[in-house]
Amino acid sequence: MKEPLWSPSAERVARANLTRFLEFVNSRHGSAFRSYDELYRWSVAEIPAFWAAVWEFCGVIASRGFDRVVDDPGRMPGARWFEGARLNFAENLLRFRDDRVALVFRGEGREAVRITYAGLFERTAQLAQALRGAGVAAGDRVAGYLPNIPETVIAMLAATSIGAAWSSCSPDFGTRGAVDRFGQIRPKILFAADGYLFGGRRFDSRERLGGIMAELPTVERLVVVPFLDERPDLAAIPRAILYDAFASREAGLPLPFAQLPAEHPLYIMYSSGTTGPPKCMVQGTAGILVNHLKELVLHTDLGRDDTILYMTTCGWMMWNWLVSALAVGATVVLYDGAPFHPDPGHLWRLAEEERLTVFGTSARYLTALEKAGVRPGRDCDLGPLRAILSTGSPLPPESFRYVYREVKEDLQLASISGGTDLNGCFALGNPLGPVYEGELQCRGLGMRVEVFDEEGRPVAGQKGELVCTAPFPSMPLYFWNDPDGEKYRRAYFERFPGVWAHGDFAELTGTGGMIIHGRSDATLNPGGVRIGTAEIYRQAEALPEIADSICVGQRWEGDERVILFVRMAAGCELTGELRERLRRAIRENVSPRHVPARIIAVADIPCTINMKKVELAVRSVIHGEPVKNRDALANPEALELYRELPELAE
Structure with missing residues (x-):
């Protein structure tokens, strides 16, 4: 029998959000579930009941509730979620308006910036007023070509409060990369920074911005955040204005939240674009919100007393995932820069200073950390740290052992796996269960995930194609410029009709977990x-x-x-x-x-x-x-x- 590297204490299990959710489900449905496995089996057998329970337990704010959870839980693609509901994504992320810290920005060579929930609400209201004044309306697109800074979060919240769809990529994309993405969706407003810092070097973006604007005629305003210089010269960039000159400075502004249908477009995400033009995946308001709440509250055990950092750029879906932590009132730490600058131990000193409870990163970072001989547990006080999340590629068993040996013995190491397509995870952490080396702890609640062999038969204990055999709320609504849905169907449903084939080569284990062996297309x-x-x-x-x-x-x-x-x-x-x-x-x-x-x-x-x-x-x-x-x-x-x-x- 395989021995776990870590198991949660009885006290930790007792106070977990997932334990409260089990009790909530049992009280609502007359069940007697006591384990994650029992809850998972129910969640994929009774899909409408499960997602309705998440909606209620996580306190989704909506001016009108849904008439039904899903019209046809057997249809994929094409199932419609939370019909009849009216809600606003930004309103759910801005539900707290007190003096607790909402955002902390830590960047290379920068003093820490802290914004309270009250301050975040006010700054969002000021920017939303400016966007409305610029003619932005529900259904428009607002884009960001920005570092991972507070203004990026504020711009997203302001845009989505109006009902505009938000789309972003990081400023290290070249001109062609940015145009290939934003050129397809035709944004009305583009937010950018004058540059960014990485590895101790300054990268001026202004020349690149000029090239981007030359190819994006639909952009009526380029709003530039001064990041490298306080007053950057924008004379050579058409339709550019500084952020402070664009946003209102009026205090005490109201912030109207447009009440929109559940499937109103929220985010437009992009495929990697390494094998063809990037696919533009349009994702809906309620589906993303409810799925993120499920993953943050139940699988990550996040609450108001947590401080969470995920090493990400604004071009990766982990940024969208991280920012949704505002909906539970946690403190979100934004970091922009090179993870190994000025030295490999830098982020762990940051973890000590900010008293991180959840640290998210990539498998490659943890592997590189071990090779560099970094010993965070010896060099830093990581007392509050209770979870490390890893994604981006499979985390090898050696890295599991390294984390427990050199970072901290008592923490949950959750290797998680999903994708930009669903803006979430198919397999991830279970706060109630043990961690086994090399394994993702569990399949995600409500995600009917299987592994298929070449003939499309479900298998366990052997490698095959990771699939999902039932619809889930955060599936893309559609692909941009794909009127008949052909690109969408070809991307996921061509191999096994009616079944989402994700493109991962995976294996279900005897512990109830999963091993990802890499991309199946590779x-x-x-x-x-x-x-x-x-x-x-x-x-x-x-x-x-x-x-x-x-x-x-x-x-x-x-x-x-x-x-x-x-x-x-x-x-x-x-x-x-x-x-x-x-x-x-x-x-x-x-x-x-x-x-x-x-x-x-x-x-x-x-x-x-x-x-x-x-x-x-x-x-x-x-x-x-x-x-x-x-x-x-x-x-x-x-x-x-x-x-x-x-x-x-x-």
Whole structure:
């Protein structure tokens, strides 16, 4: 029997939001559920009853309740949620208006900025008045090309209070990357900063903004937040105005909240855009709100006394997820900058100073932290910290052990997995349950998640395609510029009609948890056997000589062979002995099928701006195929390192 790395104390279980929710459900439905597994089975068997319970338990504010939760819980896509309800997303996030701290901004080389809930409400009212004065109305689009700063949150709240849809990407996207996204949705107002800081360097965005505005004729106002300079020169940028000159300064303004249908567009999110033009996914007000509340309140156990940070940019859905923590009254810490600047221990000192209770990050950050020899538990007081959340890629077992050894013994390490498409998770944390190394604790409540084999049969204990077999509220309403829904259906429902195929290669475990083995569209297929890349990365990046890696399949002699590219650690080289040691580790710890046919050293590993490896782009390059939308990458120049390599012809 597998031994857990951590289990919650009886006291922690007793005071958990999820325990109160169990009691709430039992009292409403005459049930006697005592465990997460029992609650999960009910939540996916009685889908309308479950989501109605979340709506009530989490206190959704609505001027009119829903007539029914979902019109057809068996139809996917096309199910309609919370029909008849009228509500406003910003009103739910601004329900608290007291002197508790709502936002803390911590940025490279900046003094901390703190805004109370009362102050956040007032600043949102001032900006909303300016947006209304500029002609913004329900159904318009307002976009942000911004760092992770308070003005980004305020702009989103102001826009959604009116009923405009919000869409954002981070300022490290190039001109083409921003235009490829915003050009499709035709925003009326664009918020931006004059630049940003990263790794101790200043990046002036003004030239880029000029190029963006030249290609976005629908933008009537570019509202610029001074970030690098107090009074940046905007003379060369058309239709630009400084933020302080645009927003009202009047105190005590009312903030009308437009009461809108449940499926009114709230967010427009984007696919990575590494294999074609980014898909624009339109997400609805009630679906996103209720799903975020479920994940924050029940799965993360978040409340008013918590302080939460998630390392994210405004181009990643974890930003939207993080900001929804305002709806439960927590203190949200916004960080903008390089996580390892000025040194690898920087964020843990921040965690100590801000008394973080929940720290969210990426699996790659935790892996890099271990390689750097950082020992946060020794160097910092992390007494209040009770949970670490990790996403973006599979968290290897070694990183689980590292967290419990070097960060803190008594905390919940929740590896979570979902996607931009649903602005949430399919599998995530369970505050009532144990943590097992290498596993996500549970499937999300209300998400009928299965693993299918090649024939579309549900399996457990073996690898297959992660699917969801019933609709859920945060599914995209539709894709922008997809009038007949063809792009939407092709994205998720082509392989298994009527079933959402997410594109992850996964496995359900005997503990009730899940293991993610990587993206199924990047799954390797040597000899016709599907294998995941995550297992290879785990072995490669466990070696101190290897800083990073990326693995792809190469078409070869009528089959496919495994190619592993590695970026060496400083001062190390890829010797024959190291190659053999790595091959032996993969053969013995994974399987002979996983052993790469070629191991090749490269100077850089290409990744998206959200730090996800781009296996498909590398695969295209080595086969001489074009890579579209290179602006979606943080380091597109790295792709040239993989072109016409002599080792790939051998």
